[in-house]
Amino acid sequence: MNLPKAMKALIQKHDGYAGDNERSGFSLEALDPYVELAEIDLPSPDKGQVLVKVARAAVNPSDVMFIKGMYGQPRRKGLPAGFEGCGTVVATGAGAEGLEGMRVAFVAGRSGFGSWAEYAVADAAMCIPLIDGVSDEDGASMIVNPLTALAMLSIVKEAGSKSFIVTAAASQLCKLIIGQAAADGLSAIGIVRRDEQIDLLKGHGAAHVLNQKADDFDERIAEICRVEKPLILLDAVAGPSSSTAFHAMGRGARWVIYGRLEEEPPVLHEPGELIFLQKRIEGFWLTGWLASASEKERAAMAMQAQSNFASGRWKTDVTAVVSLDDASGRLPDALGEPNGKVLLAP
Secondary structure (H helix, E strand, O other), rough: OOOOEEEEEEEOOOOOHHHHHHHOOOOOOOOOOEEEEEEEEEOOOOOOEEEEEEEEEOOOOOHHHHHHOOOOOEEEEOEEOOOOEEEEEEEOOOHHHHHHOOEEEEEEEEOOOOEEOOEEEEEEEEEEEEOOOOOHHHHOOOOOHHHHHHHHOOOOHHHOOOOEOOOOOOOOOHHHHHHHHOOOOOOEEEEEEEOHHHHHHHHOOOOEEOOOOOHHHHHHHHHHHHHOOOEEEEOOOOOOHHHHHHOOOOOOOOEEEOOOOOOOOOOOOOOHHHHHHEEEEOOOOOOHHHOOOHHHHHHHHHHHHHHHHHHOOOOOOOOEEEEEEOHHHHHHHHHOOOOEEEEEEO
């Protein structure tokens, strides 16, 4: 295949992490301070890597945190941003020849050439060949959200809990969690910020949905916890409402934090609960989970995720598809829309 010598990409404008005085919250007010559209040399895959012609790239909250220097890994100036996407493998390094020509979902690899570009480099081990029933829209978000959903549901099941609480429940990730939980006979207790999201999530299978801004939120979450007895809180917010939910949970409850969407920090209502009620607080990061899981476990979850999308049980609710050329002007506003996923298209 004849490949171009250069490509368009949204490249990072900074190295490393943001300083304390540079942190600007968790939403994206503007794109220009962090990335810029540029033409750069086409990268080449090394041993065990592939070059993917990108069809669609996801824009996740972790991407926003990353380009702002507030994520758990440093930025690399001059390299494309973007953690995941999907596309066709057009070149391979040694040992990855079996993926040549395949349509794959991928996570950007150690090269740093991310998915917000016309071409991306990924480790072959972090590519999932896509079956025909999976669209590019679903394929672009096949790894981060779906595998996180299945991994966190495994935490719920291993805890022996028949119910659990999930914050930011109207997010694309949480809709996947809630839908799968309903199919598995688990009761999801969702916490949202808007009343209009309540019926939406009940339609996805949530047993209870509460608005954290409601005057009676504290009383309602306490009553639901007394009845349902959830043991796991899956939390992407890490704010005061999360603290309230955790405080309402009973003995042995676990607060699993996998994101931070709230700028106001959480409060530990009663430290004694960690001692006498054996509650605990922990973190979840998909990268670490995948590293600790066996190849068999990873393969099984990847196949289950694809089957869920192909069968229609799961669906990526896309609110906007934005071109690389239009990203500067359109992406911040698109990300401000609730209840769906924003994708980039070359």
